[in-house]
Amino acid sequence: MKRSATFAETRQAVRELGGGPLGFVPTLGYWHEGHVALADRARDECGVVVASIFVNPLQFDQPSDLDAYPRDVERDAALAATAGVDVLFVPSPAAMYPTDPQTRVSVGRLAERLEGAHRPGHFEGVATVVAKLFAGIQPDRAYLGRKDAQQLAVVTRMTHDLSFPVTICPISTVREFDGLALSSRNARLTPGGRAAAVALSTGLMRAADAVEAGERSSAALAAIAARAMAGAPGVEPEYAEVANADDIEPVDEIHRSSFLAVAAQVGEVRLIDNLYLDVDGDRITPDRGTWLNRSSTVYG
Ligand code: AMP
Numbered sequence: 246m247k248r249s250a251t252f253a254e255t256r257q258a259v260r261e262l263g264g265g266p267l268g269f270v271p272t273l274g275y276w277h278e279g280h281v282a283l284a285d286r287a288r289d290e291c292g293v294v295v296a297s298i299f300v301n302p303l304q305f306d307q308p309s310d311l312d313a314y315p316r317d318v319e320r321d322a323a324l325a326a327t328a329g330v331d332v333l334f335v336p337s338p339a340a341m342y343p344t345d346p347q348t349r350v351s352v353g354r355l356a357e358r359l360e361g362a363h364r365p366g367h368f369e370g371v372a373t374v375v376a377k378l379f380a381g382i383q384p385d386r387a388y389l390g391r392k393d394a395q396q397l398a399v400v401t402r403m404t405h406d407l408s409f410p411v412t413i414c415p416i417s418t419v420r421e422f423d424g425l426a427l428s429s430r431n432a433r434l435t436p437g438g439r440a441a442a443v444a445l446s447t448g449l450m451r452a453a454d455a456v457e458a459g460e461r462s463s464a465a466l467a468a469i470a471a472r473a474m475a476g477a478p479g480v481e482p483e484y485a486e487v488a489n490a491d492d493i494e495p496v497d498e499i500h501r502s503s504f505l506a507v508a509a510q511v512g513e514v515r516l517i518d519n520l521y522l523d524v525d526g527d528r529i530t531p532d533r534g535t536w537l538n539r540s541s542t543v544y545g
């Protein structure tokens with residue numbers, strides 16, 4: 246696996262490897278099996294795979310959150326190499342933002358609800374850095390997790406609106422043996438917080454059961470998820486809401502593909518999760534994700 250620190254080095258490395266569609270996996274780093282799942286799919290579908298590791302200051306509304314974000318590039322590099330990544334792009338903040346960026350990408354209404362309402366400027370930061378990465382790396386396909394369903398919608402819409410010739414490929418959420426969605430932030434949970442955090446996914450799986458039993462009301466599904474979080478000591482729920490998967494608009498009855506999103510504070514750590522509901526005609530299929538049969542090896 247090659248390493249690169251600038252867009253020019255990345256494109257040069259890709260040219261030398263040559264051949265086949267270019268797959269791209271953008272990440273903040275501190276890899277776990279969720280990131281590996283994205284890289285695995287890219288490896289299956291593409292001739293060359295580039296992954297990036299960049300803790301993007303533009304998308305952090307709280308400086309303390311940016312400082313506390315876990316980092317371990319050498320361990321990430323070992324995981325990426327095992328997953329078959331060809332080029333690992335690890336730019337410095339100065340390489341990404343040599344001057345204060347005056348041009349920002351704003352994604353309008355998609356960025357206003359759910360995470361956007363709780364993290365001002367977050368999605369503008371995400372859309373701006375992903376636009377830069379697409380322009381600088383020029384991938385054919387980009388792999389993003391459904392774990393961050395609103396981010397996936399924002400990036401998909403930005404790609405369409407700005408005519409980037411990139412196909413966005415969504416990947417199901419990878420979960421711990423008990424259902425907790427893998428997240429780099431889980432590394433910061435205390436043992437008590439880790440035990441309590443499972444309430445987010447427990448509520449989502451109960452909602453999945455209700456969907457399979459015929460429930461179509463968003464309010465009823467949100468109430469199931471909210472109840473599970475409210476009953477868990479140490480979990481401070483922020484929201485449980487259903488949104489349309491494409492435009493993040495509120496939903497009354499599920500008719501089109503949607504997701505039930507939850508967010509909660511668990512001790513010092515803010516966690517999000519969601520249940521994607523795939524609608525095909527009259528059929529609604531909840532995506533429960535891919536469950537590990539053991540604890541994540543990455544952060545134990
Ligand atoms: P992050 O480094 O957390 O920004 O995540 C980088 C990419 O990995 C994003 O597209 C995320 O949606 C995706 N991702 C994060 N956690 C998971 C997970 N548990 N399962 C699948 N994809 C994930």
